[in-house]
Amino acid sequence: MTAAANADVAWRRRPRISVGRVLLYSFLVLTAALWIVPIAGAIFASFRPFHDTVQDGFFSWPKHLTLNNYQNAWAQGDILHKYWNTTLILVPSLLLTLFFSSMVAFVCSRFSWRFNILLLCVFTAGNLLPQQIIIQPLFQFYNRVPLPGWLSNSGKLNGSYWGLILIHVAFQSGFCTFVLSNYMKLLPKSLNDAARVDGASVWKQYWQIILPLTIPAMAALATLEFTWIYNDFFWAVVLEQQGADRPITSSLYNLGGEFFKDDNLIAAASMYVALPTLIVYIALQRYFISGLTIGTDKG
Amino acid sequence: MAGIPTVLHVTLIWIPTIVSIFLSFTSWRGIRFSELKWVGLKNYHQIFTVFQKNFYQALINNTVLLVFLFVFPTVLGMFIAILLDRDIRGTRIFQSVYYTPVVLSLAVVGFMWQSVIYSPANGLATQIFGHGGEINWLGNQSFLVSFGENYGISKNFVAILVAIAWRHTGYIMVLYLAGLKSVDNSLREAARLDGSNEWQTFRHVVFPSLKPINVIIAVVTVIEALRAFDIIFVLNTPRKTEVLSILTTNNLLGEGGGNVGRGSAYATILFMLCFGFVIWYVTSHYRRTQEGADT
DSSP: OOHHHHHHHHHHOOOSSOHHHHHHHHHHHHHHHHHHHHHHHHHHHHTSOHHHHHHHOSSSOOSOOOSHHHHHHHHHTTHHHHHHHHHHHHHHHHHHHHHHHHHHHHHHHHSOOTTHHHHHHHHHHHHTSOTHHHHHHHHHHHHTOBOOTTTOTTSBSTTSHHHHHHHHHHHHHHHHHHHHHHHHHTSOTHHHHHHHHTTOOHHHIIIIIIHHHTHHHHHHHHHHHHHHHHHOOHHHHHHOOOGGGSOHHHHTSSTTTTTOOSHHHHHHHHHHHHHHHHHHHHHTHHHHHHHHHTTTSOO | OOHHHHHHHIIIIIHHHHHHHHHTTEEOOSSOGGGOEEOTTHHHHHHHTTTHHHHHHHHHHHHHHHHHHHHTHHHHHHHHHHHHTSSOTTHHHHHHHHHHHHHSOHHHHHHIIIIIITOTTTOHHHHHHSTTSOOOTTTOOSEEEEETTTEEEEHHHHHHHHHHHHHHHHHHHHHHHHHHHTSOHHHHHHHHHTTOOHHHHIIIIIHHHTHHHHHHHHHHHHHHHHHOOHHHHHTTOOTTOOOHHHHHHHHHHSTTOOOHHHHHHHHHHHHHHHHHHHHHHHHHHHHHHHHHHHO
């Protein structure tokens, strides 16, 4: 065992019960309870009929519990169709973002050429811009690019799935390039040299040698990007005017507006919206948290 | 290999940015190019005179948000991370609870705060503080703190700040938690053996070694405070809670829309504020890594 590991054990084995520990747990439990109140309130409301909460408030003993809200929201919100729209946009966006940014990161971090730092700066800074500076020219541009009918219901890039996919890929590849280039820089340079001696082409070095080694980073980024693209509503609200073609998050972002009239129905609908990200988060929590911190910790 | 991604990124991100800056010097309704007129600094002049009230209030709100994010969610997030980094039972569960708001979709977050918590008639906040009456949490524009006659921090903006803190704290916590995990424990142990107490250990040993994380958090916080948009937008932007991004969006896309020139001028101001900071961060980051690569 190394000294660090010994110290680690000593650090984590501290006195068991003390006033301090009781305070510590009380503080954590209390704040956690506060944090969970809005979520619990929404879940609770989704199982109650409208007149119950109107009469007694959101936090009151339930008189009836029901699944009606879920049935009604499913039908009125056309949820299945909206999930399908989301899938059509999310899957290509996610794959293309990871593919494109891994190529840029590979070129910039594994080779020394004149502009690699500049290129990384362009991508990193691009991801930190406010979306509002982009939207108007982008909208005008999309509105003037024709697409054949089988690619777009509107006959234009504006209002098509491809328009949304392209802007997601362009915007998100900034962050992914940043993270992946930090990660690839840590891989030993000798990998490339050895491959070159063996006569491997640049593409082969990327696809067969470097890419497999970045799988942990890719997995983390995939979980992060899943929630970011899924949760987007700004691009979709502006660039997809047909409510029926919108992905679920943006079509239901203003739940009180078009589709639903009572709060409990909205609660059930919002659970449908929340469910995919919650499932992904709970299933892939480990990747998720490491994804936020890649390139910031020592590994 | 980097060609297509770069072309895509530059075409859809940077060229529109430059076009927006150009449009900020024009008057245009966003339909026919023939109607586009060069007006010089007129849009900016209007923002600083006719629309002064909206603009300065938005600047105040962005600034208040920035200070608030540093004072409250950052400190609380760091504190929780320090607690969770110790030998805690169920640390995973605590982490999940604090972090869940970050992954939740805005549709859900908007509903939770608009109805479950802040519903004027039967929300939780009303049930607790209303004494049987109604409280219009998100509609109350009166100032809690006022700067002069026209400007201040409105009560409904404070209500929104609470929702923002709820969402932001978990993010900060996770970043610090990862940072703390990478601090060498033998350093802490050595400090403890030398007789320093927990606070001294944190202040002089742990905190300095968190520098990379602190930089990231500073960047995230400043950028998020400047381009803050979504929670305020899904709560239907009550009056007096506007921030710069909301003013931009309203001018570009709002009712009647078509105020492309002025909207672009707001966007350009927002961009300049972000960009100065971004340039500083990006160049210092890559200068550091470049030096690392050369030595």
